[in-house]
Amino acid sequence: MILSLDCDFLGGEDDAHNHIRKFAAGRKAGEDMNRLYAVESLFTLTGASADHRLRVAASLVGEIAQAVLALVNGSSGSIPATVDVKWVSELAKDLVANRGNVLVVAGQRQPIEVHLLAYAINSALGAIGNMVTLIPATDTASANLKDFAASDTLVIVGGNPAYNSWLSLFKNEVQASPTIVRLGYYEDESASTTWKSQWLFPAGHYLESWGDATTSDGILVAIQPLIQPLFGGITELEFLARIAGETQKNAYDIVQATFNGSGDWQKFLFNGFLDGSAPQPVGVNASAASPAIGSVPAPSASSLEVIFYRDAKVDDGFYANNGWMQELPDPVTKITWDNAVLVSRKTARDLNVANGDIVEISLNGKLVSGPIWTQPGMADYSLGLALGYGRDKAGRVGTGVGFNAYKIFSGKYIETGATIRKTGGTYVIATTQSHWSMEGRPAVREANLDDFIKDPKFAQEMQEKAPPVVQSLYPNPLDEAKKTALHQWGMAVDLNACVGCGTCVIACQSENNIPIVGKDQVHRGREMQWMRIDRYYTSDPKRKNNPAFFDFKADQNQADPDQQFAEWIDDVQAVNQPMLCQQCESAPCENVCPVAATVHDQEGLNVMAYNRCIGTRYCSNNCPYKVRRFNYLDFNKRPLSELKGTIYSTAIFGHKTDGELDILRWWKDPNSGMRTEDEWDLIKLSKNPDVTVRMRGVMEKCTYCTQRIEQAKIAQKVKAGATDNVRLKESEGTIPKTACQQACPAQAIVFGDISDPESSVSKQKMLPLNYSVLGDLLTKPRTTYLARVRNPNIHMPDYHAPYSSEEYENHNG
Numbered sequence: 001m002i003l004s005l006d007c008d009f010l011g012g013e014d015d016a017h018n019h020i021r022k023f024a025a026g027r028k029a030g031e032d033m034n035r036l037y038a039v040e041s042l043f044t045l046t047g048a049s050a051d052h053r054l055r056v057a058a059s060l061v062g063e064i065a066q067a068v069l070a071l072v073n074g075s076s077g078s079i080p081a082t083v084d085v086k087w088v089s090e091l092a093k094d095l096v097a098n099r100g101n102v103l104v105v106a107g108q109r110q111p112i113e114v115h116l117l118a119y120a121i122n123s124a125l126g127a128i129g130n131m132v133t134l135i136p137a138t139d140t141a142s143a144n145l146k147d148f149a150a151s152d153t154l155v156i157v158g159g160n161p162a163y164n165s166w167l168s169l170f171k172n173e174v175q176a177s178p179t180i181v182r183l184g185y186y187e188d189e190s191a192s193t194t195w196k197s198q199w200l201f202p203a204g205h206y207l208e209s210w211g212d213a214t215t216s217d218g219i220l221v222a223i224q225p226l227i228q229p230l231f232g233g234i235t236e237l238e239f240l241a242r243i244a245g246e247t248q249k250n251a252y253d254i255v256q257a258t259f260n261g262s263g264d265w266q267k268f269l270f271n272g273f274l275d276g277s278a279p280q281p282v283g284v285n286a287s288a289a290s291p292a293i294g295s296v297p298a299p300s301a302s303s304l305e306v307i308f309y310r311d312a313k314v315d316d317g318f319y320a321n322n323g324w325m326q327e328l329p330d331p332v333t334k335i336t337w338d339n340a341v342l343v344s345r346k347t348a349r350d351l352n353v354a355n356g357d358i359v360e361i362s363l364n365g366k367l368v369s370g371p372i373w374t375q376p377g378m379a380d381y382s383l384g385l386a387l388g389y390g391r392d393k394a395g396r397v398g399t400g401v402g403f404n405a406y407k408i409f410s411g412k413y414i415e416t417g418a419t420i421r422k423t424g425g426t427y428v429i430a431t432t433q434s435h436w437s438m439e440g441r442p443a444v445r446e447a448n449l450d451d452f453i454k455d456p457k458f459a460q461e462m463q464e465k466a467p468p469v470v471q472s473l474y475p476n477p478l479d480e481a482k483k484t485a486l487h488q489w490g491m492a493v494d495l496n497a498c499v500g501c502g503t504c505v506i507a508c509q510s511e512n513n514i515p516i517v518g519k520d521q522v523h524r525g526r527e528m529q530w531m532r533i534d535r536y537y538t539s540d541p542k543r544k545n546n547p548a549f550f551d552f553k554a555d556q557n558q559a560d561p562d563q564q565f566a567e568w569i570d571d572v573q574a575v576n577q578p579m580l581c582q583q584c585e586s587a588p589c590e591n592v593c594p595v596a597a598t599v600h601d602q603e604g605l606n607v608m609a610y611n612r613c614i615g616t617r618y619c620s621n622n623c624p625y626k627v628r629r630f631n632y633l634d635f636n637k638r639p640l641s642e643l644k645g646t647i648y649s650t651a652i653f654g655h656k657t658d659g660e661l662d663i664l665r666w667w668k669d670p671n672s673g674m675r676t677e678d679e680w681d682l683i684k685l686s687k688n689p690d691v692t693v694r695m696r697g698v699m700e701k702c703t704y705c706t707q708r709i710e711q712a713k714i715a716q717k718v719k720a721g722a723t724d725n726v727r728l729k730e731s732e733g734t735i736p737k738t739a740c741q742q743a744c745p746a747q748a749i750v751f752g753d754i755s756d757p758e759s760s761v762s763k764q765k766m767l768p769l770n771y772s773v774l775g776d777l778l779t780k781p782r783t784t785y786l787a788r789v790r791n792p793n794i795h796m797p798d799y800h801a802p803y804s805s806e807e808y809e810n811h812n813g
Contacts, residue, residue, distance in 0.1 A: 001098040002040045005118055006061045007107035010499045011331060012310045014108070015216040017503075017745040023049070024497035024746035029769070037091055039064055040107075041307055042384045043377035044377065045331055045499050048430045048535075048574035054087055055571060056080075057379050058414045059306050061110060062293040065117040068092050068292060071547035071558045072124050082298050086797045093289070094793050097124055103131040109309060113291040120290040126286075135218050154181040155243060157236055158203065160457035163391060163404075164316050166411045182240045184301055185320065189393050191445075204233030206429040210251040211237055212258060212292055219749065220262075220277040222255070230685075275434050286636055288408030296416070299381035301350045304418040306363055306383045311339065317388035320398030323516040324641065327527065331500050332574075333373060334433040334535060336527070337519035339402040341420075341612035342384030343563030345569050348374050350381075351420060354712045355564055358425040361385075363408040363418040370403040371427035376537045376569035385419060396679070397640055430523035434560045436515045436537045436569070438804060440811020443773055444495060444536060444575040445787040446802035455560040456768040462777055462808060463688055472778040478583075481602040485729045488705055489662050490754035491738070492764035493578055495788040497748035498533075505531045507743035508580075511705060513691050515635035520645030528629045528701040531580045531740060534809070538803035539568040540573065541810050571726035573803050575788060578740070578749070581606060581627045581702035581772070584783030589619035589628065597699070604754075604782050607703055615697040624774050627701055634696045636683070637673025649674075704751065708736040754782070 002023075026034035038050035041058040048672060056064065060080045072090035079085050096101050102125040106118040112142050120445040125376065163216040180198045181577040191200050199719060210229070211223035237251045248254050259265060266276050270751025299305035309317055312332075320326070327336050341359060343351070347374075353372045356646030360369045361383065370385070408418075438444065442462040452458065482488060508514065508531045517528050545567070546554045555566050563569065587606050589598045590751040597612035598619050620628040633648060642649060649655040655662045657674050665672040675683065687693060690707045692702050713726070716734055720726050730752055752761035766768065769786040792799050800806075 001095060002036045003102070003121075004040065004050070004097065004802060005065050005104065005106045005114055006040045006058055006110050007044045007105040008042075008044035008051055009041070009105055011501065012108075012312055016501070018216065020501060020745040021747065024499070024748065027496045029449060029496060033449060033791045035094075035791045035793065037094075040310060040381045041305070041379035042722050043332055043375055043572075043574070045312075045501060046735055047377065048332070048576065049499050051790050052087075052091070052796050052798060054083070055379050056083055057299050057303055057375060057382055058109070058294050059416055060298065061087065061509075063295060064088060065106070065114055065121070066290075066293050068095070068718045069121050069124065072096055072121055077150070078295070080295070080298065083493075084797055090793065090797070092796045093795070095121070096346075098125075100126040102127050102131055106364055109307065110416075113293055113757055115169075115293050116295070119284075121262070130280065131280050134284055136282050143301050146409070153179045154243060155189065155199045156180065156184070157239065158184060160184070160190045163188065165388070166406065166409050181243075181691070183234065183236065184409055185233075185396055187393070188395075189391070191393075201239060202233040203239075204229050204235045206235065209237070209805065210234040210255045211235065212255050214619075215273075217786050218261075218277070218279040219616065220274040220718070222272055224269065224272075226388040251375065254807060264666045275635055281592040282367050286596065298491065299416055301347070301362070301451070302418065302419065303382060303416060304347075304381050304383055305379075306361070306385060306408070306415045308385050308387055308405060308413045311386040311388040312689040314388040314398075317391055317394070317398075320388055320391045321395035322801050323397045324509055326397060326401060327516045327518075327522065327529075328431045328505060331502050331533070332535070333375060334431045335373065336430050336432060336522050337401055338429055339370065339386035339389040339405070340429060341370045341374040343566065344378035344380045344382070344565065345374055345376070346380045347378075347382070348372065348564065352421060353420075355561070356426045356429060358423045358427050359420040360423055361408060361418055361420050363415060364410060366408040366410075368403060368407040369423060370405075370407060371429055373429060374564035374569075376572045377574070383420070387547065398764045409756055411560070422789070428523060430519045430530065432522065432527055433549075436560075436563050437537050438538070439556070440807045442804075442808050443534070443807075444577050444804060445771060445785075446804050447787065447789055448574065448801060449789055449791045450794075452769075453799070454723050459769050459771040462771070462805075469778070472780065473588075473591075476522050476585050476587070476600055478600050478602050482604060485604075485755075487753045488755040489583070489751070490604065490761050490765065490782040490784075491704065491741075491749065491751045492761050492770065492784050492786060493747045493788040494746075494750070494764070495577060496769075496786060498576055498578060498744075500535060501745065501748060502533055503743045503745060504578060504740035504749065505533065507739040508702070511688055511691070511739035513636070513687050514629075514639070514700075516643075517633075517635050518640055518643030518645070521632065521635075521643060525749070526632050528631070528635065530627070530629060530702075531578060532627075534577045534579050536575050536577070536804070537569060537572040538807060539572045539637060540803055541799065541806050543568040543571075548692060574797060575592075575804060577785070579625060579627060579773075579775075580740070580783065582625050582779065582783040583702075583704065584778035585782065588779060592618040592622045605703060605706060607702075607706060610692055610698050610699060610700070613698045615699065617699065624777055624779065629700050631694055631696050631698050631700070635691050636695065638677065640680060642674050703735070705738040708738065712736040728753065730756065735759070 011748045036046045036050045037052045038058060039054045039061055040047050047053045065078050067079045067088055070077035071097055079088050104118045106115045108537045122128055174399055183201045183203045185203050207226045208225060209225050213221055216223060235251050236687045237254050238249060241249045241254060248257055262274055313328050314320045355373055358369055359372055360367055381411050385405040387405050389402025391398050445459040445462050447458050511527055513526050517526055546556050583606050593612055595612045597609050599605055599607060617630055658676050714727055716728055717726050736751050738751045741751050750761045750764050751761040754762050758772050763782055770784050771787060774782050790802055
């Protein structure tokens with residue numbers, strides 16, 4: 001049993017990958033399946049995975065936590081007037097009923113009082129030492145920057161306070177300190193401030209040198225160099241050793257000296273961690289009374305609540321210059337290349353604003369402007385502002401992207417008393433998914449745990465309609481050949497484990513040399529990621545305004561931009577579905593290609609012959625899953641400045657790079673592009689040499705990382721020698737992992753040989769939860785999904801069958 005008090009432990013909190021892995025391990029459909037309650041204001045990945053979610057202002061979370069503690073201890077609790085009393089009381093009863101198996105977590109942005117209340121609830125329910133392990137924290141002395149004016153030197157290691165510090169010291173145009181010493185990766189805002197005296201040292205990447213660190217649970221790990229230093233930077237260890245006057249100044253010697261006497265050095269390097277280095281749990285005296293939290297007024301249209309949160313992609317701005325991060329759709333909003341002012345539907349209507357309207361936010365006498373975005377499931381009269389954007393000097397990619405919420409940030413992540421006004425301007429927001437609902441179609445299939453136990457095959461019974469024929473329109477000519485093939489590749493994705501974090505998308509982009517295309521191209525629907533995470537919102541069908549199909553005001557007849565005005569989006573459930581090439585055995589894309597560029601092989605892969613592709617895009621038009629991507633421009637050859645549209649230059653019309661006409665550069669070297677030589681050299685270093693770099697006019701898509709499959713085959717043939725033991729077997733550990741599978745923290749993706757009945761993927765496909773998306777089309781996809789199972793509490797006032805299931809039943813009679 002998990003209670004999240006405004007804690008997005010599956011999204012923006014520290015160590016999220018570990019939390020995702022552990023949470024997903026407990027979401028297996030069965031009697032031991034965990035249950036998640038979420039109390040939050042923003043709609044987060046944790047809220048999307050919750051079995052019960054309470055939409056409430058962040059400033060009221062402390063009062064709710066205090067009420068839960070009182071109810072758990074057997075007394076009455078004071079619950080805010082805007083909160084459903086039964087929801088809180090039934091939650092407390094469920095926590096007490098599961099005493100000893102309860103975990104309560106509080107979010108980073110909540111004040112210390114809420115964290116103390118979370119500890120008190122854990123303690124009262126017997127979670128300390130059972131579900132909660134306390135480890136000793138290292139007491140570190142740090143300088144008080146508020147008194148910095150009295151000192152003569154400030155050393156900044158890796159930070160960027162001129163951008164993200166709320167202290168006025170770093171906001172002044174002319175700084176008072178005589179000497180600033182800074183180690184950093186970039187010539188960013190802190191490197192360009194007008195300090196009276198400043199020393200700038202280039203930082204080496206942490207994977208270019210030796211180092212050590214401790215994990216979140218206190219285990220000592222080794223950091224070993226993976227590459228020779230590219231730019232001659234200095235690491236933090238070497239930098240601090242010199243400032244401290246240490247005799248050891250080499251990073252390797254410092255790490256070894258730190259490790260000295262702790263065990264076998266070679267074993268430490270081989271394992272990557274020091275066995276037995278985890279600290280022993282400590283006890284805490286819980287006799288002190290829990291803090292008392294007074295009631296606070298609920299936010300209103302004239303006194304809005306502002307919630308500052310770390311962005312899921314660029315964090316506090318550190319990754320703002322990373323194009324992969326900027327173009328990755330936000331896990332919840334699906335916005336790229338921007339942040340926005342997130343509001344609920346009711347807030348937007350009361351303030352008379354709509355998506356794209358630029359508003360000016362006033363808080364504590366400070367102002368910032370940004371575009372509105374209506375977010376389903378958002379708490380009313382709250383503004384969600386993502387930090388990390390609006391950088392003035394981030395680099396080629398991140399400069400000028402989004403707006404800088406730090407302008408009104410004062411160190412508190414939750415503040416009240418804000419007002420907004422419309423400026424009259426509008427702003428274009430690029431999003432990869434403008435349609436929110438499944439319209440009753442069973443793309444994602446769900447059931448509550450009780451219903452699954454009664455009918456384990458519910459997912460296979462949810463078909464839109466019986467197909468009119470029993471034979472596919474697209475027969476595979478290699479159906480006979482595959483009978484003698486060594487392998488048959490397939491994949492299963494567990495929707496019960498997937499939380500929609502998007503890690504797989506970035507892993508695929510890195511592995512397969514997928515370019516970024518820029519905001520303008522994303523807005524045109526031309527993003528290039530081979531994988532996407534489809535996010536659907538569902539709501540109680542009774543809340544939808546669908547009096548008749550022919551009623552123009554019905555929700556089902558509204559255009560996508562009008563979804564922001566529909567009342568049903570106030571309280572929603574959300575589901576996530578990774579969507580990639582389904583590797584159809586009867587692939588619609590293959591029959592329509594006039595040059596046979598997309599073909600099938602005998603092992604079940606739908607592969608691409610890039611040299612044949614002439615760009616007709618017939619295959620994309622005929623793909624029911626919309627997972628094929630087309631290179632409209634030479635994205636790999638163009639810098640980001642050439643991808644910002646809306647007019648795109650070509651080599652023919654006098655465009656110059658490094659002062660030379662591109663047409664002449666192309667004549668000398670057909671592989672040249674519109675990038676300067678220094679940038680081109682770095683771009684080539686970032687590419688995977690095992691994967692072709694595609695250019696303009698070529699269709700591309702997922703191929704189950706065929707390069708990894710071929711490498712594994714070659715390695716097995718070398719190992720087999722003159723024998724015929726060339727088949728890859730999971731039992732022998734020779735089956736490769738796809739990039740998405742390898743990176744997934746939830747272990748939701750399973751890939752392997754489906755012709756081996758003992759393989760993990762074969763066992764997944766034999767489960768009753770397994771189903772095919774659009775299976776009635778008889779495309780026979782090799783990628784299948786395990787349906788999602790929720791575990792709600794039947795006594796909760798919001799107990800309901802999954803909304804998507806009810807929508808399906810209404811849609812199909």
